[in-house]
Amino acid sequence: MKPTDKDRKFSNGGGLFLLVTKQGKKWWRYSCRIPGKQKTLSLGVYPEVSLKEVRELQLLQGN
Numbered sequence: 326m327k328p329t330d331k332d333r334k335f336s337n338g339g340g341l342f343l344l345v346t347k348q349g350k351k352w353w354r355y356s357c358r359i360p361g362k363q364k365t366l367s368l369g370v371y372p373e374v375s376l377k378e379v380r381e382l383q384l385l386q387g388n
Contacts (some may be wrong), residue, residue, distance in 0.1 A: 326351070341383050343371060353379045 326335065328349035335343045340356040351371035357364055368374065368382050 337376070337379075339383060341368075341379060355379075355383055 326333075326343070326345050328345060328347055330347065332347060333345045334354075335345065337343065342354055342356070344352045344354050346352070353368040353371060353374055355366045355368055357366070368379050
């Protein structure tokens with residue numbers, strides 16, 4: 326996943342995605358709906374935080 330001229334999202338299911346910024350930074354994000362409001366949580370920076378760790382954090386959020 327290389328940077329492009331705009332930020333890109335790569336979905337991993339269940340609201341989890343990897344955001345790749347124009348500058349090439351990679352952030353794990355989790356989108357969820359809290360009664361009536363859409364929220365996006367940052368779960369860490371890839372590769373310092375692995376997919377396994379992010380999925381565990383996602384489970385702790387109730388998904």
